[in-house]
Amino acid sequence: MEEKGNLIEIKGAYKRYGPGSVIFKGLNMSVEAGTIYGLLGPSGCGKTTLLGCVAGYQHLDTGSITVNLDSKTQLGYMPQEIALLEPFTVAEMLIYFGKLNNCSSDEITKRGKALLGMMDLSVNFYWERVIGTLSGGQQRRISLAVALIHDPKLLILDEPTVGLDPLISQRLWEYFVEITVQENKTIIITTHYIEEARQSHKIGLMRNGKLLAEASPQQLLADHKCESLEDVFLLLSHRQIIVCEENGEDYPKSIKSKPPLPEAKLWVRNRIAAQIYKNICWTKRNVPMQIFMLTLPALMILLFGVVYSDSLNGVVIAAVSDEVLPEFCLGPRPLSSAEPRCKKQSRFSCQYLRLVREKSYIIKEYKDLPSALQSVIKGESRALMHFDKTYSWSLIRRITEGPITPDRYVNSSAVDVYIDRAEMTIGYKIDKDIRDSFLDLVQLVFKECGFNLRAAQTILRFENPVYGESSPKFTWTAMPGYIIPLTFYLTTIFSATSYLSEKTSGFLQRCLISGVQYTEVMFAHAVIQMLMLSGQNVLLLTIAYGFYNLPHEGSWYLIILLIVMAEVQGMFYGFILGTSFQEESSVNYAATATVICLFLSCGMFWPIEGVHWMLQLGVQYSPIVMAVESYRSVTIRGWGISHSSLIVSMAANIGLLAFFVFVFFWMTRAKK
Numbered sequence: 001m002e003e004k005g006n007l008i009e010i011k012g013a014y015k016r017y018g019p020g021s022v023i024f025k026g027l028n029m030s031v032e033a034g035t036i037y038g039l040l041g042p043s044g045c046g047k048t049t050l051l052g053c054v055a056g057y058q059h060l061d062t063g064s065i066t067v068n069l070d071s072k073t074q075l076g077y078m079p080q081e082i083a084l085l086e087p088f089t090v091a092e093m094l095i096y097f098g099k100l101n102n103c104s105s106d107e108i109t110k111r112g113k114a115l116l117g118m119m120d121l122s123v124n125f126y127w128e129r130v131i132g133t134l135s136g137g138q139q140r141r142i143s144l145a146v147a148l149i150h151d152p153k154l155l156i157l158d159e160p161t162v163g164l165d166p167l168i169s170q171r172l173w174e175y176f177v178e179i180t181v182q183e184n185k186t187i188i189i190t191t192h193y194i195e196e197a198r199q200s201h202k203i204g205l206m207r208n209g210k211l212l213a214e215a216s217p218q219q220l221l222a223d224h225k226c227e228s229l230e231d232v233f234l235l236l237s238h239r240q241i242i243v244c245e246e247n248g249e250d251y252p253k254s255i256k257s258k259p260p261l262p263e264a265k266l267w268v269r270n271r272i273a274a275q276i277y278k279n280i281c282w283t284k285r286n287v288p289m290q291i292f293m294l295t296l297p298a299l300m301i302l303l304f305g306v307v308y309s310d311s312l313n314g315v316v317i318a319a320v321s322d323e324v325l326p327e328f329c330l331g332p333r334p335l336s337s338a339e340p341r342c343k344k345q346s347r348f349s350c351q352y353l354r355l356v357r358e359k360s361y362i363i364k365e366y367k368d369l370p371s372a373l374q375s376v377i378k379g380e381s382r383a384l385m386h387f388d389k390t391y392s393w394s395l396i397r398r399i400t401e402g403p404i405t406p407d408r409y410v411n412s413s414a415v416d417v418y419i420d421r422a423e424m425t426i427g428y429k430i431d432k433d434i435r436d437s438f439l440d441l442v443q444l445v446f447k448e449c450g451f452n453l454r455a456a457q458t459i460l461r462f463e464n465p466v467y468g469e470s471s472p473k474f475t476w477t478a479m480p481g482y483i484i485p486l487t488f489y490l491t492t493i494f495s496a497t498s499y500l501s502e503k504t505s506g507f508l509q510r511c512l513i514s515g516v517q518y519t520e521v522m523f524a525h526a527v528i529q530m531l532m533l534s535g536q537n538v539l540l541l542t543i544a545y546g547f548y549n550l551p552h553e554g555s556w557y558l559i560i561l562l563i564v565m566a567e568v569q570g571m572f573y574g575f576i577l578g579t580s581f582q583e584e585s586s587v588n589y590a591a592t593a594t595v596i597c598l599f600l601s602c603g604m605f606w607p608i609e610g611v612h613w614m615l616q617l618g619v620q621y622s623p624i625v626m627a628v629e630s631y632r633s634v635t636i637r638g639w640g641i642s643h644s645s646l647i648v649s650m651a652a653n654i655g656l657l658a659f660f661v662f663v664f665f666w667m668t669r670a671k672k
Helices: 047-054 090-100 105-118 136-148 166-182 194-199 217-223 229-246 269-285 287-307 348-357 369-377 391-404 407-412 424-449 474-504 507-513 518-547 556-580 584-601 613-620 623-637 644-670
Strands: 006-018 021-032 036-040 062-067 075-078 154-158 186-190 202-207 210-215 316-321 362-365 383-387 416-419
Touching (some): 006 186, 021 062, 021 210, 036 047, 090 269, 136 154, 202 229, 210 217, 316 369, 348 383, 383 424, 474 507, 474 556, 474 623, 518 644, 556 644, 584 623, 613 623
Parallel strands (some): 036 186, 075 154, 316 362
Antiparallel strands (some): 006 062
């Protein structure tokens, strides 16, 4: 490649963000190799966008940009914002960008320390300083050092001297002139300080999407008979206004142009290693957060098991037994268990209340029905059981005489039950426990009276369950519906926030300009996150199956696969949210709304068969919901991967993951 001639040529450049936001209007520009090109213009005139197009990060609508470099490693880019990760040290940032551009550790250390010295930053003091603790001017100098660390052939510097001490700015300009003369470097620099640009070899004055003039500072001053570059710019701007009023322009049809720089290869080892190094440093700098994220799922599973127990504790049931004195059943001197049974004097109401109390209820005896009923009305009790004064004898008569039992004994053998059903779950649980206790009481009566115990059984004979237990626990069926959405949500939040922080700071853009590919960013992120998720999953499953002893009939590999698949889906969904939004609060709202919908529709609180018919089909075939059902089938039913429902579920979840990946990469290309 020739050392002389133009390193950069821009011809007929047009770009706009909308019909009313035209950035370039047929812009032409050339930058000679081994020179400093000063690009001047007011804020919003398109200088930063032009630099982005030259660097290959943004695309023209039409026109061409030619940059005579062999690879992106020959380009050094310093954006207008700092675009560095504030939790990192100066050394870590220099090492990261050095590795990114295939520099050795020795080269990075030697050149990094030399650059700090040139910028009047003490190596001993600043090398291990955290970037976030530095002043704005110091951070800007570190940002410039990052752009120079790999000794690039072309430097693109966007406002490098803003906020710097004039003496330091002058030293930097002297350095720029020195490397262009002695090392044949080429520099494009934008600045608000028009007069400092006099040290450039050529100046381009830009306004309203066009170059007003392009020449050396001396030639511009001479041609327009002005004493300062600012006067030249004002004169040319006034002329442009007159010309624009006289001549309108049509915007040409968009034509995709060739990228200005050679496309970077995919899966380059040094770039992937740099990304992994960066993520490791990020993890080290955020140890408390990593510990929190590592233990949070296990803590939430622990809390879930504690909150959703299978017994009701502290629930009061009022009781009135007219066949005994108040507090005779369960009071300080309860009915003796040695009392004769199956007699007219039997007190089975006491036995019934004891059976109910064994199910963790508090039985509170009252003297009469009105006072007991009033306790339910006031919310002091959740239910009331009332026994007739001849309850026990009537129950025996009803059992022994069957269909010929007189009505008065039938009525007296019935227990009046009043339940507060304001809370459906509690009301249903009390109802079930009272019914189950009655069946136990009947068994007891048959035993005490010497009847055939088989006759005490219900007409329905329930055999051993096909799947599950005879008395299943809520946590057994609900836990899969908690674990899958929870792991999906946590990886979504972690991925979205980490990606968004790099994007909004300009750091991600800087990396992409250096040749990093989105696939490499995703891969390096996945490597670190999967390592953390491995520990996270071990803790989660240990709590779920070791501490709470959840049933496990199927393959551990399938359970782990389903969890990991949900986590990877959450990771890419997080990348989509991070790409879609500019604020972390918006990401949190979107992720939280998503997980709430998943919790409500995955069958944890209510079966999918109970969903409204208009939504049932969509919910039933939602991949995440199918993953929950598959998890439940594996852990309780013991189904394997060969079962048709698991095959369909796996296919649907792989399809969802592929869809997320496609949407993410499509969005990244569409935003250029």
